[in-house]
Amino acid sequence: MKFSTKTRYGIRAMLEIASDETQSGVFQKDIAERQQISVKYLDQIIHALKAANLIVNLRGRKSGYILTRSSSEITMLDIHRAFEPGICVIDCLSSSIECDREAKCRVKGFWGELNNRILHYFKSVTLQDMLDGKIKLD
Template sequence: MKLSTKSRYGTRILIELALHVNQGALQVSTISSNQKISVKYLEQLLRTLKKAGIVNSVRGPRGGHLLIKDPEEIYLGQIVRLFEMQTDLVECVSSPEKCELAADCLVRNAWQDATSVLYKKLDSVSIADLIRGKGEKDPVACMSL
């Protein structure tokens, strides 16, 4: 499974907002500059995060975007599920009807188990964990998630 730029950039946006959580709303231009994401693409991703109830926008001269969920409560698994069209390693795990061999497939259960293990791990790592450096030597340097 290769994560799309939506998942990777969405995670970077959330890390950026979490790093500035006590400093008020961040403007799109600041996030764009710090994370090297085009403004147009960034706005698209922010809309998705806003619809999911993770981010909010504030209007006005001090406006911008901020987290409305605690970084401790935002998990990588949630972000990946939000942005990826297919969240299983192979399509036959969630849609066995799309493969005529699914019922007798000897490897389908292994793919299903691997998907489960992947999400168990992703669901155990929060944005706050990433900022604290859980499992990373330098979380800011690893922002290319």
């Protein structure tokens, strides 16, 4: 399983916006520069984050972006869902796939448990956790 570039860059953009202590809004060009993301590609990411109601322009067009709610209320799953419909480690766990081996499959439970753990982890980590440095590589 691999997470999309949009999800990864979306998290980085959200961290930039969440880290603005002035609450004056963060400009897209500044996010692009600091995160080394092309403005054109970041435009697609910003559009998805706005559509998911995670960010808004502070004072209309040509102004900076702010979060729509507290960073402690926005999870990594919220950000992921702005770009993907859900987390699914293998196709047969998807509700849109009908597997002819399901009745005799011995490993679906394993993949389902892994999927649930990833989903739970994405739900349990907030932007604030990331800002506070609570998530570290062991």
